[in-house]
Amino acid sequence: MALQTDGIVLNNRKIKSIYFLLEIDCPAIANEAKPGQFVMISTSDNHHPLLRRPFSIYKSYSTLHPSKEKRGQLSILYKKVGKGTQKMSTFKEGQKVNLIGPLGNGFILPPLPSPAATILIGGGVGMASLSALGEALCSEKIYVFIGGKTKDDILCEDDFPKGKVFIATEDGSLGKKGTVVDLFLSEIERFDRGRPHHVYICGPEGMVKSLSKALKSKKWIIQVSLEARMGCGFGACWGCVVKTRDTEMAYRRVCKDGPVFPLSEIVWESS
Amino acid sequence: MKMKSVHHPELSIRIGKMELKNPVIVASGTFGYGQEFENFMDLSQLGAIIPKGISLNPMQGNPPPRIFETNGGILNSIGLQNPGLQVFIKEKLPYLKKIKTNLIINFFGKTQAEYVELARRLDSLDGISGLEMNISCPNVKQGGIIFGSDSKMTYRLVSEVKKSIRRPLIVKLSPNVTDITVIARSAEEGGADAVSLINTFKAMAINIHTKKPELGNVTGGLSGPAIKPIALRMVWEVSRAVKIPVIGMGGIMKAEDAIEFMLAGASAIQIGTANLIRPMTGIEVINGIKKYLIQTKMDQIQSLIGFFKA
Numbered sequence: 376m377a378l379q380t381d382g383i384v385l386n387n388r389k390i391k392s393i394y395f396l397l398e399i400d401c402p403a404i405a406n407e408a409k410p411g412q413f414v415m416i417s418t419s420d421n422h423h424p425l426l427r428r429p430f431s432i433y434k435s436y437s438t439l440h441p442s443k444e445k446r447g448q449l450s451i452l453y454k455k456v457g458k459g460t461q462k463m464s465t466f467k468e469g470q471k472v473n474l475i476g477p478l479g480n481g482f483i484l485p486p487l488p489s490p491a492a493t494i495l496i497g498g499g500v501g502m503a504s505l506s507a508l509g510e511a512l513c514s515e516k517i518y519v520f521i522g523g524k525t526k527d528d529i530l531c532e533d534d535f536p537k538g539k540v541f542i543a544t545e546d547g548s549l550g551k552k553g554t555v556v557d558l559f560l561s562e563i564e565r566f567d568r569g570r571p572h573h574v575y576i577c578g579p580e581g582m583v584k585s586l587s588k589a590l591k592s593k594k595w596i597i598q599v600s601l602e603a604r605m606g607c608g609f610g611a612c613w614g615c616v617v618k619t620r621d622t623e624m625a626y627r628r629v630c631k632d633g634p635v636f637p638l639s640e641i642v643w644e645s646s
Numbered sequence: 647m648k649m650k651s652v653h654h655p656e657l658s659i660r661i662g663k664m665e666l667k668n669p670v671i672v673a674s675g676t677f678g679y680g681q682e683f684e685n686f687m688d689l690s691q692l693g694a695i696i697p698k699g700i701s702l703n704p705m706q707g708n709p710p711p712r713i714f715e716t717n718g719g720i721l722n723s724i725g726l727q728n729p730g731l732q733v734f735i736k737e738k739l740p741y742l743k744k745i746k747t748n749l750i751i752n753f754f755g756k757t758q759a760e761y762v763e764l765a766r767r768l769d770s771l772d773g774i775s776g777l778e779m780n781i782s783c784p785n786v787k788q789g790g791i792i793f794g795s796d797s798k799m800t801y802r803l804v805s806e807v808k809k810s811i812r813r814p815l816i817v818k819l820s821p822n823v824t825d826i827t828v829i830a831r832s833a834e835e836g837g838a839d840a841v842s843l844i845n846t847f848k849a850m851a852i853n854i855h856t857k858k859p860e861l862g863n864v865t866g867g868l869s870g871p872a873i874k875p876i877a878l879r880m881v882w883e884v885s886r887a888v889k890i891p892v893i894g895m896g897g898i899m900k901a902e903d904a905i906e907f908m909l910a911g912a913s914a915i916q917i918g919t920a921n922l923i924r925p926m927t928g929i930e931v932i933n934g935i936k937k938y939l940i941q942t943k944m945d946q947i948q949s950l951i952g953f954f955k956a
Contacts, residue, residue, distance in 0.1 A: 376685050379924070424715060425719065425870060603710070611677055612675070612676060612922055615712075616712060624729065644709065
């Protein structure tokens with residue numbers, strides 16, 4: 376159940392190049408957050424910029440978490456790209472930040488036990504929600520594919536101690552040279568043809584579209600977390616839609632009916 | 647008789663046959679079907695709720711992108727996506743009827759006959775206080791001319807709809823006209839119980855990197871703080887041109903904005919874009935108006951309406 380509440384900034388620092396980590400004390404949201412959900416953050420109090428900005432919840436610690444200092448915290452991984460994130464990068468420790476969340480449907484975890492593999496494929500800040508998912512997974516067969524343009528775009532590579540991590544950079548500065556899609560396809564033979572493996576995808580649109588084509592014939596259970604320009608973020612304005620195969624109402628809200636959708640449901644428009 | 651005093655100012659107002667506990671209404675298209683807001687606030691505190699507009703048949707809406715943020719505003723080209731009357735009655739109305747405040751249904755059509763048919767069917771439902779007719783739609787039987795851009799079409803549409811219903815009818819005006827007072831008068835002559843203004847301004851944005859429009863539909867409607875000065879001027883002009891109540895909207899983000907509209911002549915106001923940013927804006931505005939009345943020692947909201955008479 377989403378709510379609107381103030382959090383307190385605990386830390387806001389640059390991780391590498393244009394990627395930042397914002398840690399917030401916000402028990403009301405941290406207690407409810409599930410992997411794949413997001414928050415709408417108000418980045419200004421003077422209407423510049425006007426709208427809130429959506430960010431996946433990276434890490435969240437409930438008030439019952441074993442680590443006492445972390446209880447009630449949630450964190451956001453963000454890329455400084457526009458007006459909103461520019462403002463966010465100036466948030467100071469101790470200042471209030473107004474959030475709405477947790478929002479969205481979140482990922483559906485694989486059933487236990489499962490002989491099938493759990494495969495995570497992502498790029499850039501898309502890794503934040505996959506990292507949150509990684510923490511919730513109990514499977515022994517976790518494979519994580521992380522891609523980016525350069526090594527400066529590779530995030531969360533150390534967040535998967537339980538899994539086998541593969542990295543690809545387009546310029547070859549880290550891991551295998553090429554796209555994460557090519558890397559994944561080069562490793563695809565690892566995955567037993569007979570099993571319905573669980574795949575979770577979160578990253579740039581180009582990557583998702585390529586994966587969609589490549590995995591078309593597979594009978595795997597593939598979930599994709601989408602991004603969209605959002606108005607309200609909680610389902611009221613119908614601004615953030617994606618086209619789906621639904622016969623009654625083709626346009627579905629990414630904020631409310633998603634952001635996670637079965638990959639096969641998405642209709643990719645030719646641009 | 648209600649007890650009012652300078653410490654407990656009276657906020658209730660009348661729009662036609664509708665009695666609103668306060669002048670704060672949430673605008674169609676910005677409040678979903680109510681349930682999206684139930685965790686943020688007590689919806690019954692609002693003067694009235696106007697859910698997303700309904701058409702006779704389902705509408706898919708426009709292709710994305712449907713939203714683009716501008717300086718102090720939003721461009722939207724949602725395209726009136728809605729599940730149609732049948733699904734609305736079955737799936738959305740039951741929840742809305744449970745909220746203890748006025749429910750006003752916004753509706754529209756592609757032809758005059760469609761408007762009349764839909765109005766008739768909505769009028770027969772229980773739990774509805776009034777209807778708000780969106781006339782910013784193209785008349786497909788007249789080459790796509792926007793109903794609300796033509797005074798004769800507006801007059802004919804309003805009078806035909808008014809003839810077929812018993813409930814109060816609010817006519818929501820388009821600002822994309824040469825003289826909005828002419829359209830407002832036509833609506834009044836046609837029998838409208840009130841007019842609400844303004845709907846969004848036709849606008850657009852272009853991305854210089856992709857060299858394409860930012861909206862999938864190319865043009866859309868501009869709303870938000872940026873349009874307030876124009877909306878306010880139009881509300882002022884219309885309230886001097888008609889005798890029926892005027893419901894003002896356009897960039898209202900806080901109580902001070904609402905008070906400006908009431909001073910200009912609005913009997914009630916609608917909050918739209920602000921709901922997307924601060925869902926509880928409606929409640930904040932009600933409290934702010936109350937505070938203002940107390941501070942200025944006014945015991946009732948009527949003292950504010952049209953205070954400025956030039």
